[in-house]
Amino acid sequence: MEKAENINLHMREIEDHFKAAISVDCVIFGYDESELKVLTLDCNMDPYLGLPSLLGDLVKNDENLDEAATRILYQRTGITDVFLEQVKAFGELDRHPMGRVVTIAYYALIKVDEYGQNGMESKHNAKWRTIGSLKEMAFDHKKILNASLHLLRKRLIEYPLWMKLLPEHFSLPELQNLFEAVLAKPLDKRNFRKKISKLGIIKEVGKKQEDVPHRPAKLYAVNEKKLREDYSFLLKNPFVS
Amino acid sequence: MEKAENINLHMREIEDHFKAAISVDCVIFGYDESELKVLTLDCNMDPYLGLPSLLGDLVKNDENLDEAATRILYQRTGITDVFLEQVKAFGELDRHPMGRVVTIAYYALIKVDEYGQNGMESKHNAKWRTIGSLKEMAFDHKKILNASLHLLRKRLIEYPLWMKLLPEHFSLPELQNLFEAVLAKPLDKRNFRKKISKLGIIKEVGKKQEDVPHRPAKLYAVNEKKLREDYSFLLKNPFVS
DNA sequence: TTTAGATAGTGTAAAAAATACACTAAGATA
DNA sequence: TATCTTAGTGTATTTTTTACACTATCTAAA
Numbered sequence: 001m002e003k004a005e006n007i008n009l010h011m012r013e014i015e016d017h018f019k020a021a022i023s024v025d026c027v028i029f030g031y032d033e034s035e036l037k038v039l040t041l042d043c044n045m046d047p048y049l050g051l052p053s054l055l056g057d058l059v060k061n062d063e064n065l066d067e068a069a070t071r072i073l074y075q076r077t078g079i080t081d082v083f084l085e086q087v088k089a090f091g092e093l094d095r096h097p098m099g100r101v102v103t104i105a106y107y108a109l110i111k112v113d114e115y116g117q118n119g120m121e122s123k124h125n126a127k128w129r130t131i132g133s134l135k136e137m138a139f140d141h142k143k144i145l146n147a148s149l150h151l152l153r154k155r156l157i158e159y160p161l162w163m164k165l166l167p168e169h170f171s172l173p174e175l176q177n178l179f180e181a182v183l184a185k186p187l188d189k190r191n192f193r194k195k196i197s198k199l200g201i202i203k204e205v206g207k208k209q210e211d212v213p214h215r216p217a218k219l220y221a222v223n224e225k226k227l228r229e230d231y232s233f234l235l236k237n238p239f240v241s
Numbered sequence: 242m243e244k245a246e247n248i249n250l251h252m253r254e255i256e257d258h259f260k261a262a263i264s265v266d267c268v269i270f271g272y273d274e275s276e277l278k279v280l281t282l283d284c285n286m287d288p289y290l291g292l293p294s295l296l297g298d299l300v301k302n303d304e305n306l307d308e309a310a311t312r313i314l315y316q317r318t319g320i321t322d323v324f325l326e327q328v329k330a331f332g333e334l335d336r337h338p339m340g341r342v343v344t345i346a347y348y349a350l351i352k353v354d355e356y357g358q359n360g361m362e363s364k365h366n367a368k369w370r371t372i373g374s375l376k377e378m379a380f381d382h383k384k385i386l387n388a389s390l391h392l393l394r395k396r397l398i399e400y401p402l403w404m405k406l407l408p409e410h411f412s413l414p415e416l417q418n419l420f421e422a423v424l425a426k427p428l429d430k431r432n433f434r435k436k437i438s439k440l441g442i443i444k445e446v447g448k449k450q451e452d453v454p455h456r457p458a459k460l461y462a463v464n465e466k467k468l469r470e471d472y473s474f475l476l477k478n479p480f481v482s
Numbered sequence: 483t484t485t486a487g488a489t490a491g492t493g494t495a496a497a498a499a500a501t502a503c504a505c506t507a508a509g510a511t512a
Numbered sequence: 513t514a515t516c517t518t519a520g521t522g523t524a525t526t527t528t529t530t531a532c533a534c535t536a537t538c539t540a541a542a
Binding site for chain 1: 499500501502503507508509510511
Binding site: 429431432435436449453454455456457 | 530540
């Protein structure tokens, strides 16, 4: 008897907890015009009206977190086959005006050139903004961005994630500039090239830049064989750590 | 009119989402008897009856995630001032028999000697188990443990987190053994000592081990001054990344 | 008290990795 | 053909990592 009551009490207590919502917010990084950018929307919710916000959505009852992130990427940008990794959960009490919404942050890496071709940017009124221009954001999105950028920096040093941001053919100056944009510090050209070349992960494609008003740089592509050998885990699509 | 309907539809759709529960699960690491251990319970929920489980609880409506983790640590072990860091969120659909429960994993580092003194272990029927002995666990807790251990390994290399696991006075062989237990690989004694000594983060306390049947090792303690200078962020209590 | 057993404690040389640094080469343009 | 702009290249130094073997100190047993 007493036990049954306890169980009922317990059940009610538990039910009381199934009142939160889970959302996923994606920090979508792109590298364009020699700058690191993030895809943002203009927030249409009080009290953050007009402020830049990340792309996110509530998690549906029949999808896991990775699936939700993948769906958001697809619905909001039309992109599939995206590199995604979870950053962490954010659950401050006052983080969302709608109620208790715990959000799981992901960062995504996309090739702006491929994405741009679909004209998706205007279609979904998403807007690329440089990292530097994002001072104030809706909700706790600035905090989420900071944590994501921090993780991206660590990952970029550890793994050749830059391949997820660059077009198929790229030059070494472009690659170095990408590093400098993400890490926000200048790198020595010769030491940088030495390190990249030791990885053996890129190969010349036998072409050069065109339409540049100076000496054109050689173009490279990822060495798929070496990539599969050393970093096969990066090829899971979508990648989830 | 149409707009109002849309909003209603939208609201219903949103309400439909506020049906998930958020939990926090803690991987509580301890170092004892020269082994890395995790504090576990015996699961009392079908279909995981009897399997080891992590210490966790639903997040209350008036606490954020870090607070929930801190509370769980306190309620279940009586410990305060714990080193805690979020690992990541786990949200597979079928991860909990009770319904949709997304859990946020934390790892905690505690000094087994201090904890043991309170006799909390038996009081809460928590049980220390070695990492190696945990083959099968309740829910997705094995996955959570693996992710937490992976993070702990990275952190241990980067920061002097071992100080959160060792007693106030410790020897260099103990310290090395801790590293070997966590990283699961042997280390060279001389190189290890060289590296530690270069950090300047420990100092001799002028005592030696007692009651050992061989040459006693010198005892060391953390150099608090150096700690504050170089790693002040580790002192936030509870630490949350 | 001597000896055996166990673990603590110590230094150096070689290899690898990181850093600092400045000029020539190639193409575009005036 | 001269100038501008960016691409591309090598070496020397320092720092970090690795490999490796013997002596010192204490306990305990003979």
